[in-house]
Amino acid sequence: MAERDIGEPAAAPGLRSEAPGDGATDRRTLPLYGAGEVDVPFVVLSGAETIAADTFWDVHSHPTHELLWNEEGASSAVIGGRIWTVTPAAGLWIPAGIRHSGWTPAGIRHRAAQFAVDSVPSISDVPVAVELTPLLRLLLDRLDADGLAPAARARTEAVVLDLLAPARNELTLRIPESPLLAPIAATVRDDPADATTLAAWAGRLGVNTRTITRAFRAETGLGFSRWVATARMQHAVAMLARGDRIDDVAERVGYHSASAFGAAFRRITGASPGRFPSQ
CATH class of the missing domain: 1.10.10.60 (Homeodomain-like)
Structure with missing residues (x-):
């Protein structure tokens, strides 16, 4: 299945959208995948990374649905000419196969969860903001923990999926x-x-x-x-x-x-x- 292309990214207001040539920025290149192109052995896979240097993420797409948020600080994602602001309170749901790029400042505790397309229907056909309530963040943290028993993981995933929904407000801007x-x-x-x-x-x-x-x-x-x-x-x-x-x-x-x-x-x-x- 081909990746879903809703436009090349535009420059984010107030946030760099291309890496400078002085080596001060980490530029990451990731693959372009279509929705479901890769079989994954999980329903939800949650991970975290502390971003050491200002980081620009080149245009890429995932075979899974993706939920982005931060434990602290703000980052941006660019999709189809729209700039999305991602914070600890306002995450971003990106359906599988949709091309996007991003900018994450140094020091951000960056979080991302991947959702298997054959197990999880997308909450939207297009990118949408998601409210990261304290309960939802705790459940996603639990999925990131080592040693979670399969039955406990399945119960946690079910509650996460039940809580996921588009937010009433979203901070997005078309350039x-x-x-x-x-x-x-x-x-x-x-x-x-x-x-x-x-x-x-x-x-x-x-x-x-x-x-x-x-x-x-x-x-x-x-x-x-x-x-x-x-x-x-x-x-x-x-x-x-x-x-x-x-x-x-x-x-x-x-x-x-x-x-x-x-x-x-x-x-x-x-x-x-x-x-x-x-x-």
Whole structure:
């Protein structure tokens, strides 16, 4: 079965999407597999790795469904032009055979669980966020433990599968690639505090505001303001997950007060800044 290709990855805002040439980044190349192309001797296989250096994962795909999350900190995955933020609270389900790439900063405790396609139906035909509740994390930890008896493993796997479901909120963003919108995306990626208004961008690019608004909705599904706010929140989550103070994060992503930042954060993510990077 051929791998499912939903597009080549785009650059993640605020996160490097290609390895620099100075050797500071670990670049990993993994195979492209189709869904179920390799028979695996497990139902769920959970593993963990502490990432020693900033790591870029080249485009790859798995014969199994994959669930990604972190024990601490934030990483990103890129699928079909969408940037997904992965944290201890918000994992990412990637159906088998779907191509993806990723970026994991140094120091992240990275977790991944593989699910056999012949035993586990995908919870979605497309990538979706999964809420990593404390119970679900404990059960996945148990599957990672050595010496778990077969009967106990089977019971644990059954409960894990029962708990898996798409989250109500997900932090994902499609990156526009048209020549018109690319300068806007690049600016927000490099400086989430940039305060250039829609009208100012229209003047700078020589078009009217409706042209930019229509282009954003056509390429990303979001209006200009919502897209910028979502891009800012992806930056914010990465900062919060590494322990930065809320007041500092608010200022660095362009908000004049923690209360204004908190309101925007809740509107985009469905959670408060203090609770989002649950560890």
